[in-house]
Amino acid sequence: MVMMQAATAATSAVNRFGLGARPGEWQTLGSDPRGWLLAQLQSTPPMPAFNGLPASADYLQQYRALNQLRKQAREAKRQGQQDGAQQAKREAERAMREGLQRELVLRQGVAVSSDAGFHERLVRFWSNHFAISVDKRIASLFAAPMEREAIRPHVTGRFSDLLLAVERHPGMLLYLDNQASIGDASRAAINAARRSAGTPKAGKRGLNENLAREIMELHTLGVNAGYSQQDVTEFARAITGWSVARDNDRGGADAFIFRANAHEPGSRRVFGNTYRQEGEAQGIAVLHTLAVHPATAQHVSLQLARHFVADTPPPKLVERMATAWLSSDGDLATVYRAMIEDDTAWQPAARKFKNPDDFFISALRACGLDGEDDVALAVRLQAQLGQPLFQPRSPAGFGDEAADWGGPDALYKRVQAAQALANRLPEMHGNTPLNLGEAALGARLDTQTATALRRAESVQQGVALLLASPAFQWRT
Numbered sequence: 001m002v003m004m005q006a007a008t009a010a011t012s013a014v015n016r017f018g019l020g021a022r023p024g025e026w027q028t029l030g031s032d033p034r035g036w037l038l039a040q041l042q043s044t045p046p047m048p049a050f051n052g053l054p055a056s057a058d059y060l061q062q063y064r065a066l067n068q069l070r071k072q073a074r075e076a077k078r079q080g081q082q083d084g085a086q087q088a089k090r091e092a093e094r095a096m097r098e099g100l101q102r103e104l105v106l107r108q109g110v111a112v113s114s115d116a117g118f119h120e121r122l123v124r125f126w127s128n129h130f131a132i133s134v135d136k137r138i139a140s141l142f143a144a145p146m147e148r149e150a151i152r153p154h155v156t157g158r159f160s161d162l163l164l165a166v167e168r169h170p171g172m173l174l175y176l177d178n179q180a181s182i183g184d185a186s187r188a189a190i191n192a193a194r195r196s197a198g199t200p201k202a203g204k205r206g207l208n209e210n211l212a213r214e215i216m217e218l219h220t221l222g223v224n225a226g227y228s229q230q231d232v233t234e235f236a237r238a239i240t241g242w243s244v245a246r247d248n249d250r251g252g253a254d255a256f257i258f259r260a261n262a263h264e265p266g267s268r269r270v271f272g273n274t275y276r277q278e279g280e281a282q283g284i285a286v287l288h289t290l291a292v293h294p295a296t297a298q299h300v301s302l303q304l305a306r307h308f309v310a311d312t313p314p315p316k317l318v319e320r321m322a323t324a325w326l327s328s329d330g331d332l333a334t335v336y337r338a339m340i341e342d343d344t345a346w347q348p349a350a351r352k353f354k355n356p357d358d359f360f361i362s363a364l365r366a367c368g369l370d371g372e373d374d375v376a377l378a379v380r381l382q383a384q385l386g387q388p389l390f391q392p393r394s395p396a397g398f399g400d401e402a403a404d405w406g407g408p409d410a411l412y413k414r415v416q417a418a419q420a421l422a423n424r425l426p427e428m429h430g431n432t433p434l435n436l437g438e439a440a441l442g443a444r445l446d447t448q449t450a451t452a453l454r455r456a457e458s459v460q461q462g463v464a465l466l467l468a469s470p471a472f473q474w475r476t
Helices: 002-015 033-039 056-078 083-113 117-129 143-154 159-167 170-175 187-195 210-219 229-238 280-291 294-308 315-327 332-340 356-367 372-384 408-422 433-444 447-455 459-468
Strands: 242-244 256-258 268-270 273-275
Touching: 002 033, 002 433, 033 332, 056 083, 056 143, 056 170, 083 117, 083 143, 083 356, 083 372, 117 143, 117 294, 143 159, 143 170, 159 170, 159 210, 159 280, 170 242, 210 229, 210 280, 229 268, 229 280, 268 280, 273 280, 294 315, 294 332, 315 332, 356 372, 356 408, 356 433, 356 459, 372 408, 408 459, 433 447, 433 459, 447 459
Parallel strands: none
Antiparallel strands: 242 256, 268 273
């Protein structure tokens, strides 16, 4: 019985808290699956695969250059001389698409080959928590860089640092239009009013509340925390001036810049607290307060428990995590540790249905398919299953419950995808589908699936059966 419990715990550590087992991974856990998870919270693994990738500031320059080419192409078309300009625009657009595709394949490839599956899953959780969607063209270049630059460095640190890094990143600022937000009493607004005196004001720029609203509703407090519309408006005023560098600005590598002339002067009162700080410091102070608020601790702890444990996680587990959040001032490693050390997180009822991203990453890991072409195929198939990378089409991110991904059509497409991946496997000398099933599912390999794998007429048929099996669809 003790050995069975240990085997089940090892399965959960790798498959539910991690990204799925690779052949031979069970041997790395030893006799302490929880310790294996906790060890991954000690430091951020180096990511040499990302060396040399463009920073957000580089992507911003590319985006501006492309917009200039588009403008030139429109002007050339108007003058009836469009061939050269159109060709230059198309080549730049193609280069940008290819660059984005390389980033996506590289990002997925890192997950497929990682030895720190729990750490990688944490990165993906936070990337979806702070979702930006690349279907909004102005933000399309920045989703993957935001994950690299703002999320990865802080995933086991303090939530306040993670929150600040994300909200000041050009990806989030552009996605939620804060670069266009100007305080009504700011110097920029006053000067604009003087310049436009006596002219129509249809094009007037003003306060934009998108970022402030999503920070409070999605990123921190949660929709039911009791804040008011006035709180949102006041917070939006506190972060006016948080913007993205232009060609003549001196922004950092992440391209963030604070525009003092766009900032609304004066103190702000947000959710019961008054902030008298000036300039950029005012918005930072609000974020620090929100990061350690009890409503934030409860809201985000619930989301973490829902992602790692079950669609309806045990309330006592969520409460324990929220308590750890507050006692540690939002130290995320402390919160994760509270979850891992709670026995309710390891009960048989603790399991999660795989979303398409989970399915493909775990399938590639199980089969040892880590080549660039294999990963690129999985990226294309994942889009067909309804979860294109970085494209949730909403700041709320992709859904995280079984009902979001378990419909009949979605399951049928998984069967087709399982066959497509299996077809990429060569004949495996000395290995069998049953061996792969045992390596992938561990103690969760059921008798029915094992029998089907033994009877498979080829490696490809057996692997397709494994990947399409009910057992493989769950992070147990």
